Amino acid sequence: MSSPRLEKITTDNVLAACAIAVRPDQEGLVAPVARSLAEAYVQPDVAWPRLIVDGDSPVGFLMAFFDIRWRDDDPTDVRSGLWRLNIAAGQQGRGYGRFAVDALAAEVRRRGGSRLFTTWVPGDHGPERFYRRLGFRLTGETSGDQVAGELEL
Template identity: 40%
Template sequence: MTITLREVTEDNVDSVLALRTTPDQERFVSTVTDSLTEAAENPQGNPWIRAVYADGQPVGFVMLSWNVEPQPPDIIGPWFLWKLLIDHRHQGKGYGQEVVQQIVELVRGQGATELLTSHVPGDGGPAGFYARLGFVPTGELDPEGEIILRRIVHE
């Protein structure tokens, strides 16, 4: 299985917009459409947007704040995993873990020392997923009450 991160273009945007979580996960992960709207409304977050492909098929979506000047509480950074969605038909196959590993390598190559993310607290949420990947709570919350997490990425 080869996981690649590709730009979202006119050629693939419809298939990327069609990606969905399970209904139970919708309170934890916004849709691709909502994520793209959020990116357009927050250009100061320097959104870096990619479709996640598994063996040539779109299976997910990822968005980062790419090397931004932090402006707490609204802009968290400099490296912030803003969105991660794996389509419900492709969950449980290790794709999300592989995407995070690729992101860690990418930002490390750009000189990052840490990767931040956040998640909505609650049963069925992504806390365990992020903990397994080495993210730990910073003790801070974003303005929406999401728990901010940090993963050290330097060797």
């Protein structure tokens, strides 16, 4: 890993972003990038999609959300966090996921936030160990079949 960076998704890199594919055993745990970009397209005020690039090589994709109301019954429960993280199968274990979460945490702080949320599908091939190593703690909440985690910034 040289010096990775996050790039805005543009007409110049959208196909490279869509080509990011996780390992086959992870495919049921995270949506493909193309689906994430479709969701970002219809929710541009919420979604923050970015390509993770190292040098000239795309190595992953992340999509974040900022300042959304989490629960309808509590207008003060406003959250920012990681919506999707896809690291290319051949690039996993090289620090790109950690870089992406750290870069997103810096963006959340820049916007005045103090907590970073995410959800994940629990299971043997899931990312729970990764998120726990980064300091996320389980909140006790669920979202569909996913558990929620929170990182104090």
